[in-house]
Each structure stands twice: as structure tokens, then as C-alpha cells.
Amino acid sequence: MTGEPVAARPRTVARSGASLLVGTLFSNLLSYAFFAVLSRTITTSDLGAVGSIINVSVLASVPALGLQLVAARMVARAAAGDRTHGLSASALVRFSLLLSTVLVVLLVMATPFVAQILDVDRAVVVVLAASLVPMTLTYLLQGVLQGHERFAALAVVLSAAGVAKFLAATVATALSAGVLGIIGLFAGGWLVVAALALALTRPSWALLARDTPESSVHDHVPRWTTTTDQLARSVALAVVPTSGLFFLSSIDVILARVHLPPDDSGEYIIGALFTKAAFWGMSFLATLFYPGMAQHHRRRWALTRALGITVLIGASGVVASAVLGGPLATLVGGQGYASVGPLLWRFTALGVCLSLVQVLAYAGVARASAPMGVAMWGASAVAVLGVARWHASIVDVVTVLLVVAAGLVLAGLAIEGRSLARADTDS
Numbered sequence: 001m002t003g004e005p006v007a008a009r010p011r012t013v014a015r016s017g018a019s020l021l022v023g024t025l026f027s028n029l030l031s032y033a034f035f036a037v038l039s040r041t042i043t044t045s046d047l048g049a050v051g052s053i054i055n056v057s058v059l060a061s062v063p064a065l066g067l068q069l070v071a072a073r074m075v076a077r078a079a080a081g082d083r084t085h086g087l088s089a090s091a092l093v094r095f096s097l098l099l100s101t102v103l104v105v106l107l108v109m110a111t112p113f114v115a116q117i118l119d120v121d122r123a124v125v126v127v128l129a130a131s132l133v134p135m136t137l138t139y140l141l142q143g144v145l146q147g148h149e150r151f152a153a154l155a156v157v158l159s160a161a162g163v164a165k166f167l168a169a170t171v172a173t174a175l176s177a178g179v180l181g182i183i184g185l186f187a188g189g190w191l192v193v194a195a196l197a198l199a200l201t202r203p204s205w206a207l208l209a210r211d212t213p214e215s216s217v218h219d220h221v222p223r224w225t226t227t228t229d230q231l232a233r234s235v236a237l238a239v240v241p242t243s244g245l246f247f248l249s250s251i252d253v254i255l256a257r258v259h260l261p262p263d264d265s266g267e268y269i270i271g272a273l274f275t276k277a278a279f280w281g282m283s284f285l286a287t288l289f290y291p292g293m294a295q296h297h298r299r300r301w302a303l304t305r306a307l308g309i310t311v312l313i314g315a316s317g318v319v320a321s322a323v324l325g326g327p328l329a330t331l332v333g334g335q336g337y338a339s340v341g342p343l344l345w346r347f348t349a350l351g352v353c354l355s356l357v358q359v360l361a362y363a364g365v366a367r368a369s370a371p372m373g374v375a376m377w378g379a380s381a382v383a384v385l386g387v388a389r390w391h392a393s394i395v396d397v398v399t400v401l402l403v404v405a406a407g408l409v410l411a412g413l414a415i416e417g418r419s420l421a422r423a424d425t426d427s
Helices: 010-039 044-060 062-079 089-109 111-118 122-130 132-147 151-174 179-210 223-259 262-281 283-294 296-323 325-333 335-366 371-389 394-426
Strands: none
Touching: 010 044, 010 151, 010 262, 010 283, 010 325, 044 062, 044 089, 044 111, 044 122, 044 132, 044 179, 044 223, 044 262, 062 089, 062 132, 062 223, 062 283, 062 335, 089 111, 089 122, 089 132, 089 223, 111 122, 111 223, 122 132, 122 179, 132 151, 132 179, 132 283, 151 179, 151 283, 223 262, 223 335, 223 371, 223 394, 262 283, 262 296, 262 325, 262 335, 262 394, 283 296, 283 335, 296 325, 296 335, 296 394, 325 335, 335 371, 335 394, 371 394
């Protein structure tokens, strides 16, 4: 893959975008079907438990996403001729295993607290922790594919994740499994997805090996130690915005579980599916344009296109959910969740704002900058405090989060605007 501007090859961009769109939508439709299937076979209280523990896995995977974006940034810059970052397949895989081990240990140590606050068995949290090993490896492999702009292969991995999740719900339903069984099947699916991703990424390892310097700058320091330190610092910087993004995009379900009655938290899960649909359904845009945002000569074009397309698609989704709220809520959750229909446009608008935040967050990671991440953590604190103050109903919770997310979009636009202005001045 050369470093030529995306604008010079629109057909390639269209094909890549189409691949990611199909893969992302297919994956997320099946992920939402996971809850749709379960909503018809388990109680609303258990559904709330499954939703909240799944969102814990999303929060716990934030460092893995940081690793994905760091790998993608390094590979994208290498493709554009920047060889300042040495990479090797073995170093990346070792770091992935080290990172996932740390995550597993931390979550296991926090098991008593997590189990108590979410009202689930401790075994559920432990099983979920085990899934972080294949999950982290999968994220790394996605980063390699993303940086090489092998979007068709990346779409296959994303689709496989959705299939695995849907099959987990289907098998759990057939076996009449409880929360523990559902999460166990969910964890097993990640093993299969990781194996598939490893096979698809194999053609890229030779290129990564060629990008690796033959000697370390510190000959007296073991090479694996130097590489691990470099990756750890890069991932730590990337985790600031990505952690803020995933905390803000996932905390709503957890807050609903904590502050709302059990049945209301179950109803909130159905509404939150539309937030996730808007957010994750458009995540392919940030993924598609991220390599361009990591390359200096393509950054402005990539950022403006990603933001513009997100707004256009998102606005259509908000209008559709406002007009068809009732039927959509019934279709997804069944007749018992029809009361959520009038609120769906709020959930969808929240997802659109989070998608814009994602683009802005990725723009910051692409230039190894943390201000947007700091802003997101500030907004997350406001969201938690706001919901703690206003949580009399589902409407209160989603409205607080919507206002916070919209304000964060404005802050992110200001941050990136200043960055682009400085780049123009320097050039």
C-alpha cells in the first residue's frame, strides 16, 4: 500500500468503505441480535445483568484498542515512507499477551467489587476476565490490517466477532443457560475469532519483520525490554482518549443498572441498542480514515470527510428513529418494550454524538496527542455526576448523557481546529 493521497484513488476508498460498512453493520446487527434473542428467553433483570457485564468487557478492552491504534499508526506511517518506528510480529504478539495478562489479573482482583455492584455471581466476572486474552490479541491483529489498509480482511474479522456473539446467544437459548453460561459462550467465541484473525494477518508479518531495525539503540538493554517499553508508552498515550471514549459510550448501561429499578434497567438496554447501533454502525468511518489521519499529508482531508459523512448518516438515523420509534422498539425487544419507542430518537442522537467524538478521538491518537482524551474524561465525570443527580426515569439518564456528548463534540472540534491551524502555520 503506497502513501498516495486517498483523494487520488476514490474507487479504492469506495471499495474499502463498502467493505468496512458491510462488515461493521453485519457484526453489529448480530451483536444487537444477541440481546434481541436473549430478551425473549431470560428475565429483564438477567438481561440487565448480561448487558452490564458485557459493557464491563468493553471498558476492560480499552487498552487493547489503544494497542490496535498504535499498531495501525505505525504501519500506516511506514507505508508512507516513515521508518522511524521499528515493528516485529513477535514483539507485538508478546506485548499483546503481556497486556492481556495484566488486564485479566486486575479484573480478577476487582471481582468482588464488580460482582457486588452489578449484582452478578463472581464466577461470571472471572469467566469474562479470561476472554480478555483472545480479545486483546484480536484487537492487535485488527490494527495490523487497519494500518495496511487491508479493509476487506478487517471486515471479515469484524463480521466473525458478530457471528460468534450471535451464536453464543442462540446456543445459550437452546440450552436454557443462565448468565454464567451466556458469558462462558461469549468468551469461547473470542477464541475462534482470534484464530481467524491470526490466519488472515499472516501475510503481513513478513512486512513487519522488514520494518524492524537490526539493533537496539541501547545495546546493553535486552531488545525485547526496549520494544516493550516503547510500546507501553505509546499505548499508554493512546489509552487516554480511547479510554475516555469507551467509558463514556459504555457507562450509560452501567449507570442505568445502578440507579434505575431492575426492570427499568432492562428496558434501558433495548434503548441503548439504538445508541450502540448509531455509534458502532458508523465506527467504520473512523477506522477507514484513521490511516489517513496518521499521515501528515492526508490528515485534513481524512478528518473533514470522516466528520462530514458521520453527520449525514447520523442525521438520517435520528429522523428514522423519531418517526418509527414504536415499531422499531417492538421489533427489537418485543411488545413488552413498546414504551421505549418514543425515546429512541434520544438514544440514536446520543450514538451519533459519540460517533463524532470517536472521529475526533482517533484524530488525536493519530497525531499522538492527549487533549481530546482529557476532555473526554472530564465529560465522563460530568456524566456520572449528572446521572447521580438526575435519574428519576430512563428519560433523565439518556438526556443527561446526550447533553454531555454534544458538548464534547463542540470541544473536540475546537481542539482539532487549533491543531490544523498550527499545522498550516508551520507549513
